Amino acid sequence: MDTQDRRQRLLECLKKSNKPLTGALLSRKFNVSRQIIVGDISVLRAGGVTIYATPRGYVLPNEESLGLVAILACKHDDRQMRQELEIIVDNGGHVRDVIIEHPLYGEIRADLMLSTRHDVEVFVEQMKECDAQPLSLVTAGAHLHTIEVPDQESLERIKALLRKENICANS
Numbered sequence: 001m002d003t004q005d006r007r008q009r010l011l012e013c014l015k016k017s018n019k020p021l022t023g024a025l026l027s028r029k030f031n032v033s034r035q036i037i038v039g040d041i042s043v044l045r046a047g048g049v050t051i052y053a054t055p056r057g058y059v060l061p062n063e064e065s066l067g068l069v070a071i072l073a074c075k076h077d078d079r080q081m082r083q084e085l086e087i088i089v090d091n092g093g094h095v096r097d098v099i100i101e102h103p104l105y106g107e108i109r110a111d112l113m114l115s116t117r118h119d120v121e122v123f124v125e126q127m128k129e130c131d132a133q134p135l136s137l138v139t140a141g142a143h144l145h146t147i148e149v150p151d152q153e154s155l156e157r158i159k160a161l162l163r164k165e166n167i168c169a170n171s
Helices: 003-016 023-030 034-046 078-090 117-130 135-139 152-164
Strands: 052-054 057-059 068-075 094-102 106-114 142-149
Touching: 003 023, 003 034, 023 034, 023 057, 052 106, 068 152, 078 094, 078 106, 078 117, 078 152, 094 135, 106 117, 135 142, 142 152
Parallel strands: none
Antiparallel strands: 052 057, 068 142, 094 106, 094 142
16 A cells, blocks of 8 residues: 555544544554654645544544534643543533643643543543643643533533632633
């Protein structure tokens, strides 16, 4: 299989999958190194394909938006990260990303794509396994989340619960 065929088949795998696919899994499937997969993903993105690189693997965006997109301004310590994410997903939200404003590099964004409590659990466990720190460590806990919610009522409920826990600054 040539490079172009592999990239086309890689894109088809992502389209057919209902869950994120890791670089390791894709490299085994196509019998190439993980770095080749990373390069293929970069070329597909440069060609205009939106591919999210999440902590659980590569995924294409869901064509069906939940309805309303909002950005939440949050600030908390490490111990409240799980609580914050669970409040959002338990109330119908989908966490697209986390964004920080780095003093040197400017905006840094990482795709999360969390929709369920299980997604949150996997994310938190991966952080522990990698001995990783949240991006918000750089900004003393301050960060943004882009979220999708089905309606204004869900958004207001999420914001109220986050405010109650002193996590969200949105009014």
